[in-house]
Amino acid sequence: MNRPVDTFRAELAAALFDRGTLRDNRWRAAVEQVPRELFLGPAVYRQTGRGWEPLLRDSCPPEEWLRTAYTDATLVTQIDGLNAADAPGPVSGSPTSSSTLPSLVIRMLELAGIREGEKVLEIGTGTGYSTSLLCHRIGEGNVYSIEYDPALATLAADRIHSAGYQPHLVTGDGLNGHPPGADYDRIVLTCALRSVPLPLLWQLADTGSITFGLGGWMQAAGLINLTIAEDGTFTGRFTGEPLSYMLARPHQPPPRPKFFPVAGEPRPTRIDPELTQSWTGRFVAQLSSPSAEMIATADNVILIDVATGSQSWTEPDGTSSWRVHQHGPLRLWDQVEQGIGAWQRAGMPDQSDFGMTISEDDTQTVWIGAPSGTSWTLPA
Structure with missing residues (x-):
């Protein structure tokens, strides 16, 4: 007999809670209620020795598909713009969309400090799963979400609506924000950035914050929440935990030819x-x-x-x-x-001893220990 889907959701929520990733019972209720399997579509990719191989929902026993959906893992849904359902077989390339592992999604949402009645702008709708978690937690009318890829935006909208939520969904470059909905209490990015685009900061409320992964072209990243100080600067410390968000498409590196050593x-x-x-x-x-x-x-x-x-x-x-x-x-x-x-x-401290500041003149720096310590200026 197949196990009911509610059991898989409850087990995932319990596992995240036991590990300390999920601390707020209101987010736990969202994990227990939002159907992650709905946001995976008809197929996902699995990485194998032959590249990325599509796993079709209809070819799986129902319980195996649900077990896949409620594993705390990132499930890739698109490789170089090709959805898993459309792949003719194993493909090679780089992921361009995925359903991020639930523990990271929840960790970011909890780090953002989102509270009832606050307006949240999410950059990167993706599959729509995190958008739906937000809708469950604070109400669909408070949620704005932007997706860069029109095809993904359409798929996500269908799935979010099928789950019963009607947030404000926008298709476009999320790094420009969404001025019609501003000011936002929280901005959360489900993609990594090389530096923070200034339009996002301009659209925050006076007591707002922005939560994101700071990444780059060496595939290193750090999770951080920046808050506004009275002098108008933004500052925060990195959590130090591993992060696997893809870079925002405008921040990705240029095509690289095959390396030939000189x-x-x-x-x-x-x-x-x-x-x-x-x-x-x-x-x-x-x-x-x-x-x-x-x-x-x-x-x-x-x-x-x-x-x-x-x-x-x-x-x-x-x-x-x-x-x-x-x-x-x-x-x-x-x-x-x-x-x-x-x-x-400096003693080779862990990343959790690093922080970031955006000054009044918009210079963005990452530092060790304190803003006055060793620092690096981020690329504009």
Whole structure:
């Protein structure tokens, strides 16, 4: 006998509550009531050795589909614009839409501090699941949600309405916000940013906050909630937990050609390249060289700047040390070494000791310990 769907929802909510991810009983009630399986559509992708393979709902036993839907995992629904239901078979590429793991969705919504009666702007409707959680928690009339992709926006609207909710849904570039609905008490982004677009800040209420993942081209990120101070600045600290939101489409890196190493004059590295592979270490490397992408292999850490053609790559020197080759106008590895060195001198703290400030002149910085500490300016 198949188990009722309510059982799967209750088990997911209980698991999130037991782990401490879900703390508010009102959000727990939302997880127990909103049908996540409805927002997955007829298919999702599973990553296999052959790339991304579509898993069709109609080809699964009903209980297996529900078990998939209520697993605390990110379920990819689109690869390079191709929905899983339309895939002819295994495909290769990068995810462009997904149903984020419920624990991260709830963690972000709780971090935002959303309360009854507040107006919330969500950037990135996606599948519509998080939008529906918001509707259940604070009422559909208080929820505004923007989706960049018109096809995804249409699918999400159908599913949100099927779930019984009628929020304000908008199709367009969410990084411009939605002025007709302003001012918002909370803005929450389900995509990562390289820096915060100023139009979003202009549309916040005087006591508002913005919650998002700060990401970049090295695929490092940090979750943060910024609040407004009396002097008009925004500040907050990173939670330190792993984050897997995709970058907003306008913030994604340019197409990168296949890497071909160009031999530069080698020199010994000043840091162990392995330091760039920890969660915080890669975050520091990304802050230090924000225009670079990173490729890590067993023997190399490769940095590439597409715009200038600059590249750096490390290799073992045959002993227990490493050397680096650099080519082009930007010395990418020099930048990373400087940043990692500053982090080391600060005691190599966890990402939770980092914070972010947006000053009155709109300069955006990430710092260690306090705004007066070691800091990096984010790309405009």
